[in-house]
Amino acid sequence: xxxxxxxxPSPTGLQHIGSVRTALFNYLFARSVGGTFILRLEDTDRxxxxxxxxxxxxxxxxxxxxxxDEGPDVGGPAGPYTQSERFALYREHAxxxxxxxxxxxxxxxxxxxxxxxxxxxEDDAAAAEQGATGFGYPRTCRSIDPAEAKRRAxxxxxxxxxxxxxxxxxTGFDDILLGHIEWKNADVNxxxxxxxxxxxxxxxxxxxxxxxxMGITHVMRAQEWIPSAPLHIIMYEAFGWDPPQLCHLxxxxxxxxxxLSKRHGATAVDEFRKKGYLEAALINYVAMLGCSYxxxxxxxxxxxxxxxxxxxHINKAPAVFDYVKLEWxxxxxxxxxxxxxxxxxxxxxxxxxxxxxxxxxxAQTSGLLAAAPLVKERLKYLSDAxxxxxxxxxxxxxxxxxxxxxxxxxxxxxxxxLDAAVELLGTVxxxxxxxxxxxxxxxxxxxxxxxxxxxxxxxxxxxxxxxSPPLFQSIAVLGRDKAVERARKALAVLRAAI
RNA sequence: GUCCCCUUCGUCUAGUGGUUAGGACACCGGGUUUUCAUCCCGGCAACGGGAGUUCAAUUCUCCCAGGGGAUGCCA
Numbered sequence: 001x002x003x004x005x006x007x008x009p010s011p012t013g014l015q016h017i018g019s020v021r022t023a024l025f026n027y028l029f030a031r032s033v034g035g036t037f038i039l040r041l042e043d044t045d046r047x048x049x050x051x052x053x054x055x056x057x058x059x060x061x062x063x064x065x066x067x068x069d070e071g072p073d074v075g076g077p078a079g080p081y082t083q084s085e086r087f088a089l090y091r092e093h094a095x096x097x098x099x100x101x102x103x104x105x106x107x108x109x110x111x112x113x114x115x116x117x118x119x120x121x122e123d124d125a126a127a128a129e130q131g132a133t134g135f136g137y138p139r140t141c142r143s144i145d146p147a148e149a150k151r152r153a154x155x156x157x158x159x160x161x162x163x164x165x166x167x168x169x170x171t172g173f174d175d176i177l178l179g180h181i182e183w184k185n186a187d188v189n190x191x192x193x194x195x196x197x198x199x200x201x202x203x204x205x206x207x208x209x210x211x212x213x214m215g216i217t218h219v220m221r222a223q224e225w226i227p228s229a230p231l232h233i234i235m236y237e238a239f240g241w242d243p244p245q246l247c248h249l250x251x252x253x254x255x256x257x258x259x260l261s262k263r264h265g266a267t268a269v270d271e272f273r274k275k276g277y278l279e280a281a282l283i284n285y286v287a288m289l290g291c292s293y294x295x296x297x298x299x300x301x302x303x304x305x306x307x308x309x310x311x312x313h314i315n316k317a318p319a320v321f322d323y324v325k326l327e328w329x330x331x332x333x334x335x336x337x338x339x340x341x342x343x344x345x346x347x348x349x350x351x352x353x354x355x356x357x358x359x360x361x362x363a364q365t366s367g368l369l370a371a372a373p374l375v376k377e378r379l380k381y382l383s384d385a386x387x388x389x390x391x392x393x394x395x396x397x398x399x400x401x402x403x404x405x406x407x408x409x410x411x412x413x414x415x416x417x418l419d420a421a422v423e424l425l426g427t428v429x430x431x432x433x434x435x436x437x438x439x440x441x442x443x444x445x446x447x448x449x450x451x452x453x454x455x456x457x458x459x460x461x462x463x464x465x466x467x468s469p470p471l472f473q474s475i476a477v478l479g480r481d482k483a484v485e486r487a488r489k490a491l492a493v494l495r496a497a498i
Numbered sequence: 499g500u501c502c503c504c505u506u507c508g509u510c511u512a513g514u515g516g517u518u519a520g521g522a523c524a525c526c527g528g529g530u531u532u533u534c535a536u537c538c539c540g541g542c543a544a545c546g547g548g549a550g551u552u553c554a555a556u557u558c559u560c561c562c563a564g565g566g567g568a569u570g571c572c573a
Contacts, residue, residue, distance in 0.1 A: 110570085137570095178504090200571085202570090203573050226503065226567075257565065322509050441532095465534095468533070
């Protein structure tokens with residue numbers, strides 16, 4: 001049977017790096033076995049779902065560059081792929097369970113859920129201290145006569161439908177990664193809500209019904225879902241369906257060992273994009289969180305990953321998200337870009353910084369192209385480009401004298417060095433890097449300076465900073481006349497400061 | 499509290515009874531160099547603890563400890 005897997009996000013927030021990792025693993029698995037990857041929108045939380053987040057979902061995956069074979073936007077034989085459009089289906093199935101005696105109507109108010117989480121925790125703790133045997137819902141309505149319950153429900157009394165968890169016995173399953181896991185039914189969440197009072201299904205119902213109806217063969221999801229697995233198994237059994245194979249992926253943690261969240265740093269994929277991460281770097285890094293491929297290699301393209309992926313290389317232990325290592329990957333991928341590609345990537349950042357017009361002029365583009373090789377190995381993020389290239393597109397402030405001093409040189413000495421440098425600059429061809437260096441080196445020796453003594457003040461004068469791409473190449477891109485002009489102004493400042 | 503999952507360098511991992519426990523990032527040295535980077539070389543650094551099984555355990559079993567997750571009309 002052909003494998004069918006799905007990514008089933010709820011559009012209640014920006015796409016999170018953790019969920020995208022789950023999506024990626026599902027995608028890689030599907031590709032590695034020639035299966036089908038499906039997107040299903042779980043928008044059953046009416047108050048939190050929003051179209052803006054659906055748009056963010058599409059934008060995110062378009063950027064990442066891996067896509068689903070079936071989904072709300074591309075269609076497919078098992079649609080619709082948006083749960084709100086499958087509304088009637090869930091009620092039908094919930095009713096069916098009630099008719100079979102596997103679920104029941106509940107008329108309790110949901111005052112507990114209206115409280116804040118903390119309050120609920122305190123309640124539970126208090127209940128436990130008092131020696132309460134159970135936890136969660138006390139199964140109050142489970143004993144109502146079914147006929148009467150039906151009458152009350154039909155008469156319009158507000159209600160939910162709850163699943164009857166067997167009071168004894170055990171429920172278990174074989175996790176592809178974790179092996180056999182089982183629970184005493186007495187330890188399973190007592191009678192979870194399947195259909196909410198607004199008629200929408202909860203995750204549990206919608207998930208099981210849709211996975212079955214959509215022919216899902218493998219469910220790969222984060223380990224935080226393990227405790228709800230028995231609920232789902234009980235439902236599959238109640239419906240008389242075969243459950244899909246389950247595989248619970250290790251969680252992604254922050255450096256403090258807790259579930260990765262905003263306080264650890266960027267978590268929305270959008271944030272990574274805006275910071276100037278390359279999608280290939282992000283995919284490469286995230287794919288390696290909790291999974292290994294070829295030993296001794298760390299750079300993998302999406303195609304490589306899809307080919308090499310295998311469930312038995314997934315780790316059981318949770319993984320800490322390491323921003324520093326991701327940064328290293330980003331640098332690697334930036335360096336792999338051709339000059340043309342790099343220009344294409346940094347242009348939006350140059351435009352956003354106001355250094356380059358929108359659209360860029362031909363001169364700006366050729367300037368960027370000439371400068372690309374100078375900054376390629378210096379960028380950690382694409383967003384570093386404006387700062388690194390600012391001197392080419394904007395006039396830097398004339399630096400104060402102190403800023404220009406090389407190590408161990410005073411103002412007078414620096415003025416002398418810069419004077420010599422400016423004069424020499426007028427006589428050389430800046431595009432001939434080797435010749436320039438030879439000429440400056442000779443001049444430095446002649447005057448008793450080091451090469452750096454000549455170059456540092458010139459660098460600061462021309463680029464406005466002590467840190468810049470290689471000087472001669474920078475000057476070649478900028479134009480010698482402009483460089484000389486800046487250097488003369490700086491020289492005047494130095495002389496005035498003697 | 500209860501249930502469930504997990505446990506190799508600081509981090510990501512390789513390893514499936516016998517290895518000097520390997521690699522990557524980070525860190526620390528050194529080299530190249532025109533600042534900053536890149537690049538190259540070297541170094542530091544791990545099998546949570548205790549019982550077993552075995553000629554032999556990082557590898558298998560059990561217990562403990564530690565960490566995490568769940569315990570919603572959110573997913």
